Amino acid sequence: MYSVFLVEDEIVIRDGLKASFPWEQYGFAYVGDAADGEVALPLIRQTKPDVLITDIRMPFMDGISLSKMIKKELPNTRIIIISGFDDFSYAQEAISIGVDNYLLKPITKDKLGDVMNDAKSKLDKENERDKYLDQFKAESQEYEQFARVRLFNQLVSGTMSVSEVYEKSEELGLSLDTTHYNLVLLDFTPMTGMHTAPVYSKHMARLSEQLMQYLKCCPEYIVFHWNMDTYAIIVKGDESTIESNTTNLIENINRRCMVYDDEIHWYLAQSGVITRLSEFAKACQQANKRLSCRFINPDGHIFTEQDVESMRSFGEDSANTIDQRLVMLFLENAGESEIDDFLDNIVNQQTKSALSSSIFCKYFAMTMYMCVCDYLKKLGVDSDNVLDSSTRGNLEKVTSDSVLNVVSDMFRAAIAKRKDLVGNQSKSQLSAAINYVNEHYCDSSLSLNEVAKEINISPSYLSAMFSRENKTTFVEYITSKRMEHAKELLLNTKEKTSAVAEKVGYKDPHYFSYIFKKTYGISPKEFRAKGQGV
Incomplete structure (x- = not known):
């Protein structure tokens, strides 16, 4: 139910409208009234009515001044002006600032009923549009x-x-x-x-x-x-x-x-x-x-x-030992951008001092090299095919100034190889996901979670991979498939719009029409007429 607020300086008219008009039958709750704009303004700010009915001529603050302020502060409030025949110039000004309708005195129940029906119809359409806009944003703004x-x-x-x-x-x-x-x-x-x-x-x-x-x-x-x-x-x-x-x-x-x-x-x-x-x-x-x-x-x-x-x-008391389990854990899960931070974290103050020794430098570098080789072996690849051919020579002549760079290069090569292997698998999974969407996009219940479950992959991983590889989101892809199919049905069949909507995966034909117009700039009905030369 919508809300209505009345501003009228003539108490007989104000009390009469409040008591005799069946507001609820027309879909409105009467939330307040006032004798002039000055008194009304703070009450309107508090109640935020959907409809404001205000007389034009009032003391202290007239209806025009009040309407201007309300349009600025509460732009979604519909405004109805009450005016007499001799207030026509005022009514013209009111319309120019964006009021929706006006009532000529004397006000009858039928005239007010027509105006309230019109206001409710406009509010219904706005709410429907806002509802579909919110739904669209929720779906598309992944x-x-x-x-x-x-x-x-x-x-x-x-x-x-x-x-x-x-x-x-x-x-x-x-x-x-x-x-x-x-x-x-x-x-x-x-x-x-x-x-x-x-x-x-x-x-x-x-x-x-x-x-x-x-x-x-x-x-x-x-x-x-x-x-x-x-x-x-x-x-x-x-x-x-x-x-x-x-x-x-x-x-x-x-x-x-x-x-x-x-x-x-x-x-x-x-x-x-x-x-x-x-x-x-x-x-x-x-x-x-x-x-x-x-x-x-x-x-x-x-x-x-x-x-x-x-x-x-x-571990400063055991600077000459490296926990190789942590190195393996890093190689298995990290990205290249995290290498420097990881090395900075494991190279504590004591280790930094030890790295000034050429012997410890070589031990540290060789330990990291063995970790990388063991990891690449777990991946099923030959380390000689991944690491640069100069790696062994660099290990032999490593210094305190170069050791971290040498280790970083080895880590970078190993992680890149792992990502390459996972990437090949991911592309296969993405292809399977696209095939599944292409076969099921007409199902209104199709979701990212369903597709992810079907191909046994994390939904967030699938969504990120989908966006990265296709430069479009999962929802945008489904929507484009549905809209293309809808165009074919509109041009080549005589199905009603509601039937077309259902066949392409939309339970709500109004929402389907909203998405279609947002996609192509015209309604399904207009598209069909234009395509058929009507």
Whole structure:
């Protein structure tokens, strides 16, 4: 039911309309009235009525002045003007500022009924349009959207000017207009040691859906699917709220993830508060460095700067030993961008001193080399075919200045090979996913989760891979398939629009028409008429 507010200075008319007109029968709740615009304004701001009925001529603040203010503050409120025959010039001005209708005195029940029916019809159409717009946004604005990922990468790499960031974020409907930020990285690396894409897990699918629904409802957070296993969440706020906003986010994630702690690996790190968009590159490096501690302590969850410092001092009494299990864990799960942070974390102060010794340098480099070779053997590949031919020579003449670069190059080659192998498998899985969508897109219940389950792959991994490889989101792909099929049916059959909608996967024919017009600029009916030369 909609709400209506009445402003009329003649008490007889005001009380008469309030008491005698059957507002509820016309779909309205009478939420208040006032004798003039000055008294009405604060009440209208409080009640936010769907319809405002106001006389033009009133003391203190007339209907025109009131209407102008309401149109500015509450643009969705429909306004109906009450006027006399001699107020025609006022009525013209009222119409020019955007009022919807006007009533000529004397006001009869039938005339008011017609006007209220018209107002309700307009509100119904607006609400239907808003409902479909919300549904469309919910379906199309996936967090893995290619354009969003690209924006985030440009933001943290510092390749865009601040003005370009604001412009691009506005295009994508993302508000970055605040004074303080924090960057939170949330990682779901499986840590299984398997060289395949993460398999489907009902627990992970449910957790991901719960987290995304929570983040959707909180305007202080913007989430990006940064890579296959990692989400980046920008926390927004001002000086007084940024810390609490960050704490609330981390506590909420922790509470939800702990429910699945036995089934899911999860890791989180924040950058710390920044006040400029230009500082995001540094913030991302800070958060990444903290997150890389997960390879040193895979049983942990939330990593801070204290963890980084602890890692640097850990094992200082045994500087001449390297925990090769941690190195293997890193090679199995990390990305190339994390190599420097990982090495920085495992090379503690004592080890740094030891690296000044040429003997320890060679031991350290050779130990890392053996780890890489063992890992490549697990992948089923020959290390000589992966590592550069100069690797052995570099190991022999390694120095304190070159040792970390040599190790970094070996790590980079091994991780690239693993990604290449997983990538080949992923392309096969993506092809299977596309084939499944092509066969089932007319099913209205088709979802990302269903397809992921069918090909036994993580939904978030599938969505990210879909966007990366196809430069379009999963939902956008399904929509394009449905719209192309709809065009064929509209041109080549006499099926009603409702039947066409059902055949291409839409239960609601009105929503189908909304999507069709948003896609092609004309309604299905107009498209059919144009195509048939009508």
